[in-house]
Amino acid sequence: MAVKVLVPTPLQKFTNNQATLECSGSTIAEMFESLEQSCPGIKSRLCDDAGQPRRFLNLYVNSEDIRFLDGTKTPLKDGDEVSIVPAVAGG
Numbered sequence: 001m002a003v004k005v006l007v008p009t010p011l012q013k014f015t016n017n018q019a020t021l022e023c024s025g026s027t028i029a030e031m032f033e034s035l036e037q038s039c040p041g042i043k044s045r046l047c048d049d050a051g052q053p054r055r056f057l058n059l060y061v062n063s064e065d066i067r068f069l070d071g072t073k074t075p076l077k078d079g080d081e082v083s084i085v086p087a088v089a090g091g
Contacts, residue, residue: 002022002023002024002078003022003023003025003031003078003079004020004021004022004082005022005035005082005084006081006082006083007019007021007084008086010086011042011084014039014040014041014042014045016039021035021038026075026077027072027074027075028053028059028066028071028072028073028082029073031076032046032051032072052071053071053072055087056086056087057084057085057086057087058084058085058086058087059082059083059084059085060082060085061080061082062080063083
């Protein structure tokens, strides 16, 4: 199952400067594992020690925020697009 992952610029140092990756996984959690296999070190930037997305990251599956879906248990299917978007704060 191929899932397209859009990687933000600050994390591209873990992906050999690639903005788009293809990986596998039937859930977001499995996708994290697949990313770690192909890009060692990236999972610790995406997830906390419990395997949950870090607070300053937003993840979207086909433009739907996973916080309003099933979190890391959100199912993925062939051709889905996952966007990793760093949160922006300021005033």
